[in-house]
Amino acid sequence: MERLAGRIMLLWGWPRAILAILAGALGALALPPFGFFAAFFVSFTVFVWLMDGTTGHPNGGLFSRARSAFFLGWLFGFGYFVAGLWWLGNALLVDAEEFAWALPLAVFGLPAYLALFYGLAALVARILWSDGLGRIAALAFSFGLAEWLRSFVLTGFPWNAIGYGAMPMPIMMQSAAPLGIFGVTVLAVFVFSAPALIGTKKGMGLGLAVAALLFCAHFGFGYWRLHGADAAVAAASKDPIEVRIVQPLIDQSRKLDDNERHSIFEEHLTLSALPPQNGGKRPDVIVWPETSIPFILTDNPDALSRIADVLQDGQVLITGAVRAENAGVGFAPRYYNSIYVIDSQGQIISASDKVHLVPYGEYVPYEDLLRQVGITDAIAMPGGFSAASTRSLLTLPGGRSFYPLICYEAIFPDEIDDSVERTSALLNVTNDGWFGATPGPYQHFLQARIRAVETGLPLIRSANTGVSAFVDPFGRVVEGMDYNQKGVIDSTIGSIPVAHWYAHTRQSYFWLVMVVMLSIAAISRTSFKFKKN
Structure with missing residues (x-):
């Protein structure tokens, strides 16, 4: 794994760009109708290693590294959104004589725009980047921020947020009750990115343990909720x-x-x-x-x-x-x-x-x-x-x-x-x-x-x-x-609901998770800079 991680980090030029696009596209397999959530483990692991190799021009300084990270995130997002949203073009073929000209805009134009949010995520993550567990937390925080922004900027289009790939079946959907889709997205990116630690060893033990705990909690909470689901639905079936x-x-x-x-x-x-x-x-x-x-x-x-x-x-x-x-x-x-x-x-x-x-x-x-x-x-x-x-x-x-x-x-x-x-x-x-x-x-x-x-x-x-x-x-x-x-x-x-979960509660938990991830990333970044000096 270390050898593979090293080779991916050192990629440059077109091979690097193509791999970023393919990594994003692979993640679309986690979405319906496939629901193969394990695809995101590969997708984000590769993306972390690509981010590790984001150095920019040798004399370009911080701006060069940020620009390189933004472009990498954009490529990853472009692959993800083209693979996940290509079907939008089908709507333009219903009246092809009138609207077929706009097919490239639907299939590639919208993904190119949405990928800007993932470019922003990569840029923010790069600013907080460190050499261990902290960079995984940084990526989780930045993608959570990007998906939240995507839900309302320019009217919003939060279709296929990363968290949906972590919820292909009811037992994996229950975390959305307290956390909402954006809270689930933050934790999902952390878990999906954790295998990258195997390739670099730094922070591997703690990172994998936390990721495994979150993954088990995701399933465990789902099992606990569904265990009493039938009784709850029956109790609510009045009138x-x-x-x-x-x-x-x-x-x-x-x-x-x-x-x-x-x-x-x-x-x-x-x-x-x-x-x-x-x-x-x-x-x-x-x-x-x-x-x-x-x-x-x-x-x-x-x-x-x-x-x-x-x-x-x-x-x-x-x-x-x-x-x-x-x-x-x-x-x-x-x-x-x-x-x-x-x-x-x-x-x-x-x-x-x-x-x-x-x-x-x-x-x-x-x-x-x-x-x-x-x-x-x-x-x-x-x-x-x-x-x-x-x-x-x-x-x-x-x-x-x-x-x-x-x-x-x-x-x-x-x-x-x-x-x-x-x-x-x-x-x-x-x-x-x-x-x-x-x-x-x-x-x-x-x-x-x-x-x-x-x-x-x-x-x-x-x-x-x-x-x-x-x-x-x-x-x-x-x-x-x-x-x-x-x-x-x-x-x-x-006539009555099983239980109302309030939007402000989900939003509070989302921001709590975001603060935790940001804190881990910031502490790791500070420690990383201290060691370098």
Whole structure:
């Protein structure tokens, strides 16, 4: 191992750059649908050894070393994000004549931008770098900082944070409850990087012991939580309601065809009216995916009447739809990506609009400037969508409420506000049909499952083409339907949560872990400089 570490440290030029990219790309195997978390052990071990060899120009001083480290981190991140996000290009091929030109921007441009955060991580780590355990702590701190920044800078895009690679199964998801995804990320980077100590020997015994302890604690805490999970879920299943998820499997090209609108609407209604599965009770709530209704519902009273014809007394439909709002004389209407709750009389009794829109998918940042150079939304709605200023809970008859997360809103843990404490379930409606049979829908599903663990709430997830599922508060799939399947799934949702985990608690633990890692790195760095002098 020492010989291998030495050879990697001494690499220079293109071999060094290519290895950094490959190390990052290898890490993507830890993500869905593969879930091979051991890949990160190799990925980060190689990255640490590459960082050890980051010297910069002999006469360049600190700036040269920092620049070299930043570029190394960028290469590592570029490999990771290209391998993990290449499927985004599939959305542009749905209407290839219009948007195929932007394929390189999606496949390489976005990863190039996201890699800047990993470049920053490497730069910060290099400033704190030492010759033993401290450099592993420095890397954990810097990647935690980078992933946290990535969650909100320029609207944020925390997709595929490193911590998700450490949570491929429910027993490994439970650490997210107290720590959140960013806290898990910090500790995961520490553990994944620890094998690098074998190649350099310095701090090896203590470092590997701490990493092994953290790894065992990760599994042990998961085992402890899941051991009492069934009893906790049973205790929370008071005043249950029956919920049906509809997965209609509508091809995206059909959704863009005006001539298909009526048949798409009827397909949803037909699935909704199917008899209960396995002789169970009829559903009280029926859930359709994001933008299921292919027209402005409030402009089509006949559609509301048709829904009322299908729903039985007391049933309600929750559906994604586009909502139009009159902006006044002389102004174009505003459009919102919304969720409606419709009762058996065909009345809209509750609604919620999407708060966090997809840049370049649902709106164009700096729109006036970019439209001049031909960059427009990847949607058919004139002018794009408008964002809601606040999130509204979806209130059902009887006072029960769901917390709505439309599409990729489910990837932003810190945007779930305190009103979630008043709800009995998370509701995620989405349309991942844009991305085809790629890793994208599975990555999205994992991130939504982690939100259930973090909040201590069950998750109801309806996706047009999959993955749709009922997920319990421990991230376990109760009932589900895989990608590219058509049908319905029925399950029961209780009225009270298993346990609410508060966002401020997770944030406090995240920063506590960050302070611990920074302290170890700083002490090691100080000691390292003292020894050199």
